[in-house]
Amino acid sequence: xxxxxxxxxxxxxxxxxxxxxxxxxxxxxxxxxxxxxxxxxxxxxxxxxxxxxxxxxxxxxxxxxxxxxxxxxxxxxxxxxxxxxxxxxxxxxxxxxxxxxxxxxxxxxxxxxxxxxxxxxxxxxxxxxxxxxxxxxxxxxxxxxxxxxxxxxxxxxxxxxxxxxxxxxxxxxxxxxxxxxxxxxxxxxxxxxxxxxxxxxxxxxxxxxxxxxxxxxxxxxxxxxxxxxxxxxxxxxxxxxxxxxxxxxxxxxxxxxxxxxxxxxxxxxxxxxxxxxxxxxxxxxxxxxxxxxxxxxxxxxxxxxxxxxxxxxxxxxxxxxxxxxxxxxxxxxxxxxxxxxxxxxxx
Amino acid sequence: xxxxxxxxxxxxxxxxxxxxxxxxxxxxxxxxxxxxxxxxxxxxxxxxxxxxxxxxxxxxxxxxxxxxxxxxxxxxxxxxxxxxxxxxxxxxxxxxxxxxxxxxxxxxxxxxxxxxxxxxxxxxxxxxxxxxxxxxxxxxxxxxxxxxxxxxxxxxxxxxxxxxxxxxxxxxxxxxxxxxxxxxxxxxxxxxxxxxxxxxxxxxxxxxxxxxxxxxxxxxxxxxxxxxxxxxxxxxxxxxxxxxxxxxxxx
Ligand code: B12
Numbered sequence: 001x002x003x004x005x006x007x008x009x010x011x012x013x014x015x016x017x018x019x020x021x022x023x024x025x026x027x028x029x030x031x032x033x034x035x036x037x038x039x040x041x042x043x044x045x046x047x048x049x050x051x052x053x054x055x056x057x058x059x060x061x062x063x064x065x066x067x068x069x070x071x072x073x074x075x076x077x078x079x080x081x082x083x084x085x086x087x088x089x090x091x092x093x094x095x096x097x098x099x100x101x102x103x104x105x106x107x108x109x110x111x112x113x114x115x116x117x118x119x120x121x122x123x124x125x126x127x128x129x130x131x132x133x134x135x136x137x138x139x140x141x142x143x144x145x146x147x148x149x150x151x152x153x154x155x156x157x158x159x160x161x162x163x164x165x166x167x168x169x170x171x172x173x174x175x176x177x178x179x180x181x182x183x184x185x186x187x188x189x190x191x192x193x194x195x196x197x198x199x200x201x202x203x204x205x206x207x208x209x210x211x212x213x214x215x216x217x218x219x220x221x222x223x224x225x226x227x228x229x230x231x232x233x234x235x236x237x238x239x240x241x242x243x244x245x246x247x248x249x250x251x252x253x254x255x256x257x258x259x260x261x262x263x264x265x266x267x268x269x270x271x272x273x274x275x276x277x278x279x280x281x282x283x284x285x286x287x288x289x290x291x292x293x294x295x296x297x298x299x300x301x302x303x304x305x306x307x308x309x310x311x312x313x314x315x316x317x318x319x320x321x322x323x324x325x326x327x328x329x330x331x332x333x334x335x336x337x338x339x340x341x342x343x344x345x346x347x
Numbered sequence: 348x349x350x351x352x353x354x355x356x357x358x359x360x361x362x363x364x365x366x367x368x369x370x371x372x373x374x375x376x377x378x379x380x381x382x383x384x385x386x387x388x389x390x391x392x393x394x395x396x397x398x399x400x401x402x403x404x405x406x407x408x409x410x411x412x413x414x415x416x417x418x419x420x421x422x423x424x425x426x427x428x429x430x431x432x433x434x435x436x437x438x439x440x441x442x443x444x445x446x447x448x449x450x451x452x453x454x455x456x457x458x459x460x461x462x463x464x465x466x467x468x469x470x471x472x473x474x475x476x477x478x479x480x481x482x483x484x485x486x487x488x489x490x491x492x493x494x495x496x497x498x499x500x501x502x503x504x505x506x507x508x509x510x511x512x513x514x515x516x517x518x519x520x521x522x523x524x525x526x527x528x529x530x531x532x533x534x535x536x537x538x539x540x541x542x543x544x545x546x547x548x549x550x551x552x553x554x555x556x557x558x559x560x561x562x563x564x565x566x567x568x569x570x571x572x573x574x575x576x577x578x579x580x581x582x583x584x585x586x587x588x589x590x591x592x593x594x595x596x597x598x
Contacts, residue, residue: 020534021530048570049567049568049569050568057568058530077567079433097572097594099433099435099563099564099566099567099571099572099573099574100564100567120567120570120571120572121544121550121570122544123549124550145569146534146568146569148537148540148541148570149541150541150544150545224513225509225510225513225546227507227513227546228507228510247547248545248546248547249509249542249545249546251542276544276545277545279538279542
């Protein structure tokens with residue numbers, strides 16, 4: 001199966017994010033590099049963490065290396081740039097600093113191995129992706145670090161591949177249900193009425209908090225975060241409130257505090273920017289849904305595919321076929337593939 | 348013995364002759380004190396890669412437990428010449444120099460909050476960095492002129508910490524993580540980064556983590572600006588924070 005087949009032509013950046021460290025992100029990245037090479041698509045590569053180093057610094061186990069082709073553009077920190085075997089031509093030295101040095105944008109003059117460690121923050125990732133595109137990359141791939149997933153935000157990347165695997169838990173059912181929860185979050189519906197969507201987008205872009213009532217009246221809530229402010233937010237919800245627009249994060253406690261302060265929570269839809277702003281566990285999500293809490297987003301995440309890795313670096317694994325099939329069942333109709341095993345079958 | 352004789356590609360522990368591999372280690376076994384226990388300790392040490400393992404001291408711990416100190420010869424070598432450790436590029440200033448730097452470069456006080464987060468209850472590390480009296484003869488950040496330091500203590504949930512950071516308009520957040528069993532510190536540390544991104548304030552904050560099993564290199568993957576290991580002092584992190592703020596124009 002081709003991962004890039006699911007990538008629409010108008011997607012300019014895609015992120016690979018993982019449910020855990022060692023979920024197989026680098027293998028997915030390598031796969032995307034190969035596929036892009038076959039399609040003759042010039043790509044740009046960067047990472048919110050670090051990729052291509054031979055030995056994992058936490059588990060001291062071997063990691064897959066990254067082999068790129070001539071013409072590929074990379075954004076990587078000075079220390080990793082110097083270690084790369086592919087010959088690289090420096091295009092721009094950015095102002096972005098990381099613990100591994102300044103991020104440099106470079107073009108590969110030869111095929112070869114590289115190490116990639118890009119900028120640390122989302123806004124820098126976004127700017128670096130734009131720069132790589134201006135240097136000729138048609139598709140920019142952003143690899144996530146460990147289990148950091150906010151680069152999947154539609155404001156940062158156009159589409160996402162979610163990597164999951166045995167590294168998430170020794171319990172196969174837990175891996176499946178946690179992945180399913182993540183996919184559910186990514187599938188949260190966008191706020192439906194177009195006019196309300198426009199208002200909500202404006203409020204969120206302005207980093208404000210507000211309610212919208214059925215007559216389109218907007219009431220701003222004077223807070224700078226929803227964290228610890230559930231009770232205050234509840235005070236703004238009445239019988240006429242339709243939507244509660246929350247910039248920033250949404251955590252379980254905020255909703256819990258709202259629920260305990262007003263019965264009107266059932267009448268409203270809470271709206272956040274996108275699913276990366278939601279920090280609610282699977283269990284809490286289920287309980288909140290049962291109590292009638294409704295959540296929408298302004299920007300829906302485009303999940304292209306979920307990839308599974310049946311092996312964990314901690315020395316255990318799941319039967320590959322069983323794991324893949326169960327995951328497919330749980331995530332229908334989303335494409336699910338086992339990049340590790342496909343690699344082995346190919347050889 | 349001269350240093351020229353050392354093969355840095357194959358380094359072994361040193362006891363009293365080069366490459367003798369001598370190692371000392373200690374452990375407790377959940378078995379009664381006695382000859383069988385000593386033999387078990389020897390076999391275990393041998394499986395760990397020690398030649399000629401030797402019990403040099405053992406003691407009854409009571410309740411069916413026993414304690415051993417072993418000597419043995421390590422069979423393995425390490426390639427020292429291939430090791431590269433990522434280090435901070437900033438030179439450490441003294442407390443007075445940091446204060447002077449702040450006076451020169453900022454027109455206001457810098458707000459720094461520190462905490463040991465998640466389920467971790469170890470306060471000594473973050474106290475060493477934050478508290479007035481400091482640690483090991485090095486004053487903590489609370490004593491620094493030009494720094495407004497808030498120590499939130501231990502077992503602080505990430506959400507509380509971020510709420511506090513927003514309320515106090517923090518310039519820097521310092522996180523301590525001491526418990527690293529089963530890698531619990533990793534998802535806890537990354538969740539904080541995700542929450543700061545979600546709140547839209549990651550770019551405005553200098554974010555550092557520290558603890559005996561954290562490194563500057565790991566900090567990159569975690570999404571932190573810096574990582575501080577054991578033996579760090581307040582002035583190390585203070586020097587980093589003030590320099591980083593100037594570099595990133597966070598005045
Ligand atoms: C004291 C202690 C405790 C005390 C803590 C009291 C307190 N108020 O802090 C008590 C008894 C409560 C305790 C409990 C536990 N402990 Co305990 N504890 C220790 C002990 C003996 C000393 C830690 C210490 O204070 N060090 C001194 C400080 C100054 O050093 P430091 O933390 O490394 O900090 C320095 C640097 O790392 C750095 N730094 C640290 N944080 C930061 C942050 C920033 C921003 C910066 C810049 C720098 C920085 O700067 C500091 C100064 O140089 C260690 C063993 C040891 N000898 O290290 C075990 C140890 C840390 N504990 C351990 C464990 C397992 C536990 C328990 C889980 C035990 C249990 N089964 O219940 C519980 C955990 C409870 C919990 N929820 O967290 C393990 C951790 C193992 C691991 N790898 O995870 C250790 C290593 C013991 C062991 N060998 O097994 N513990």
